[in-house]
Amino acid sequence: MDYYFFIDLIQSLVDGLLFGTTYALIGIGFTLIFGVMRKLNLAYGAAALAGTYVGLAAAFVTPLPPILVFFVSALGSGVIGYIVYLGCFRYTPSSHPMAALLASVGMLLFIDELVIHLSHGMPYPYPSVLRNAEITLGEIWIRGDLLFVFGICVLSMVILYWLLYRTSLGLATRAVSQQPRAAQLCGIPTGQVNALTFVISGVLGGTAGAMTAAAVGVLSPIIAMSLTTKGLIVVVIGGLGSIPGAIIGGLMVGAAENVFQLLRGVTERDIYVMLLLFIFLTLRPGGLFGNTEGRD
Amino acid sequence: MEFYLGLLQILGVHTLLGLSAYVVLLTGQVSMAQAGFYAVGAYVAAMCTAMFGIHILPAVIIASVSTGILAMIVGFPALRVRGLMLVVATLAFGEMVRMFFFNFRWQIERDGKLIGPNGAEGFRAIRFFPENGWETGDVALFIWCIVVIVLGLLWWVDNTRAGAVLRAVGHDEVAAQSVGLNLTTIKVAAMALGGAIAGIGGGLYAHTVTHIEHGVFGILLATFAIAYPILGGLGSVFGTLLAVIFIQGFLVEGLRFIGDWRSLLFGALILLVMNLRPTGLLGERMSPLKTLFSRKSPVVTNAKETQ
Numbered sequence: 001m002d003y004y005f006f007i008d009l010i011q012s013l014v015d016g017l018l019f020g021t022t023y024a025l026i027g028i029g030f031t032l033i034f035g036v037m038r039k040l041n042l043a044y045g046a047a048a049l050a051g052t053y054v055g056l057a058a059a060f061v062t063p064l065p066p067i068l069v070f071f072v073s074a075l076g077s078g079v080i081g082y083i084v085y086l087g088c089f090r091y092t093p094s095s096h097p098m099a100a101l102l103a104s105v106g107m108l109l110f111i112d113e114l115v116i117h118l119s120h121g122m123p124y125p126y127p128s129v130l131r132n133a134e135i136t137l138g139e140i141w142i143r144g145d146l147l148f149v150f151g152i153c154v155l156s157m158v159i160l161y162w163l164l165y166r167t168s169l170g171l172a173t174r175a176v177s178q179q180p181r182a183a184q185l186c187g188i189p190t191g192q193v194n195a196l197t198f199v200i201s202g203v204l205g206g207t208a209g210a211m212t213a214a215a216v217g218v219l220s221p222i223i224a225m226s227l228t229t230k231g232l233i234v235v236v237i238g239g240l241g242s243i244p245g246a247i248i249g250g251l252m253v254g255a256a257e258n259v260f261q262l263l264r265g266v267t268e269r270d271i272y273v274m275l276l277l278f279i280f281l282t283l284r285p286g287g288l289f290g291n292t293e294g295r296d
Numbered sequence: 297m298e299f300y301l302g303l304l305q306i307l308g309v310h311t312l313l314g315l316s317a318y319v320v321l322l323t324g325q326v327s328m329a330q331a332g333f334y335a336v337g338a339y340v341a342a343m344c345t346a347m348f349g350i351h352i353l354p355a356v357i358i359a360s361v362s363t364g365i366l367a368m369i370v371g372f373p374a375l376r377v378r379g380l381m382l383v384v385a386t387l388a389f390g391e392m393v394r395m396f397f398f399n400f401r402w403q404i405e406r407d408g409k410l411i412g413p414n415g416a417e418g419f420r421a422i423r424f425f426p427e428n429g430w431e432t433g434d435v436a437l438f439i440w441c442i443v444v445i446v447l448g449l450l451w452w453v454d455n456t457r458a459g460a461v462l463r464a465v466g467h468d469e470v471a472a473q474s475v476g477l478n479l480t481t482i483k484v485a486a487m488a489l490g491g492a493i494a495g496i497g498g499g500l501y502a503h504t505v506t507h508i509e510h511g512v513f514g515i516l517l518a519t520f521a522i523a524y525p526i527l528g529g530l531g532s533v534f535g536t537l538l539a540v541i542f543i544q545g546f547l548v549e550g551l552r553f554i555g556d557w558r559s560l561l562f563g564a565l566i567l568l569v570m571n572l573r574p575t576g577l578l579g580e581r582m583s584p585l586k587t588l589f590s591r592k593s594p595v596v597t598n599a600k601e602t603q
Contacts, residue, residue, distance in 0.1 A: 040383060088567065092574055096574040098326065098526055099575075105566065106523075106562075106570065107563065109562060110563025110564050110567065113559045113560045225515060229391065232387065236384045236385075240380065267399055271399075274392040278388055281381065
């Protein structure tokens with residue numbers, strides 16, 4: 001335990017926490033959809049990635065500043081989220097939950113292949129901001145672009161909270177997630193709320209995808225799988241249906257991932273993250289903030 | 297001819313993979329770990345024949361037993377959670393297995409060459425079939441003998457009390473528990489049986505392709521495993537068989553002429569089937585042949601069955 005090792009540890013912890021906010025956003029997306037529909041949308045990561053590609057495609061057509069590229073990415077992902085809703089969840093009967101699950105797997109394969117086909121499987125450079133800026137705190141330095149990623153993700157979380165707890169739309173969403181039938185009896189159009197939730201979570205996913213690509217610097221189809229698995233891990237650690245859980249889970253996964261990468265190298269990193277998840281599942285199946293009573 | 301025999305081999309191993317997921321799906325659990333068991337089976341069987349010179353039949357049995365035990369060990373903690381959480385837990389297990397083989401190195405010297413799993417490079421030269429002079433046709437026959445045995449066994453289990461018990465758990469856990477069924481035992485048993493079948497499939501797969509590497513056993517393979525039975529319908533084992541023939545035979549091989557676009561078609565097709573026939577191609581429970589040919593209306597016979 002020498003001094004420099006300690007500094008390295010703190011450094012990777014800080015980087016992990018900053019980057020973990022993108023995982024938190026993906027986790028929130030999964031949780032929102034699960035909250036209102038009680039179903040898992042496995043196509044979510046792929047849809048987020050496809051949205052990010054929409055932003056990139058817009059930048060190819062007309063040169064845009066990075067902020068606008070991010071914005072178009074988020075919007076594109078929202079639209080794709082609506083398509084996923086129509087394709088996988090709107091018309092499959094709720095009495096067969098496996099049908100919707102497999103349909104979302106089909107959508108995942110479809111979107112993934114479409115993206116690979118249209119982009120020829122090549123990684124493309126993705127714009128970023130504050131690439132060369134950095135803040136130094138003693139021996140620790142913080143990358144400017146990671147700080148920007150952190151800022152945008154926190155901002156989207158704040159907007160989401162405002163939307164959920166300060167608007168009538170949010171009230172309707174929370175009502176549907178608590179008791180769909182009672183909400184319907186009160187005159188809340190559950191179908192529209194479901195569709196809107198898919199759009200909102202799509203926008204969050206697009207933001208997360210854009211921020212991931214901005215932090216890495218390139219956009220490639222491989223990101224979709226890691227978005228999906230990391231998002232699911234975050235949701236399970238935080239507890240399905242809990243937004244604060246997803247945020248804390250995201251930060252934890254980001255930090256754990258970076259620390260394991262420092263300790264055991266990049267090839268073994270994911271084994272330990274999965275192991276962490278497995279331990280969580282067996283010892284605390286409901287997650288950190290999961291509410292297992294009166295559900296299912 | 298060689299091509300079609302090779303295709304038969306592929307169909308055989310994929311049927312085993314699909315059946316392994318079918319057993320678990322009967323209890324209402326979606327397991328994404330089947331690709332992991334398949335990988336363990338592939339590596340264990342390949343190590344037995346290539347490194348220790350065992351005959352393929354005992355090698356496959358060893359692989360099957362070890363993956364069955366592994367599935368049981370994984371099943372106990374994993375089945376504490378259910379539904380969506382189980383999807384995630386088993387997904388994590390599958391990825392863990394894949395990452396394990398990505399880092400796994402164990403090579404021994406045989407005939408002056410190093411043989412064995414070599415990390416990211418994979419496991420090369422699993423040459424049991426060519427070394428012993430098996431033709432493509434022999435291999436296909438061998439694989440299909442095993443597939444038919446497994447299919448028959450599962451079909452038989454399906455039509456006994458054990459099958460009814462599995463389905464009871466799948467349809468309504470609370471009701472099943474209230475008639476005195478032990479949920480944990482049944483789920484773990486289904487998991488172990490599924491794991492054992494996946495192990496057989498993996499062991500055969502390793503020998504047909506002679507080179508295995510971690511990348512093959514990813515999430516995509518796991519989704520294929522659960523896609524076969526759900527797409528074909530959980531009514532009987534023939535749904536899985538039909539789905540495998542349709543996907544691997546028709547979509548992957550038959551439509552080669554449209555090139556890259558067929559993988560797009562695959563996802564779109566799953567979407568279409570799930571929207572039009574949410575219970576799968578053959579439906580939830582295939583009506584027995586007797587009712588199809590008898591003069592009585594199926595409603596009457598169904599009513600008699602439920603009495």
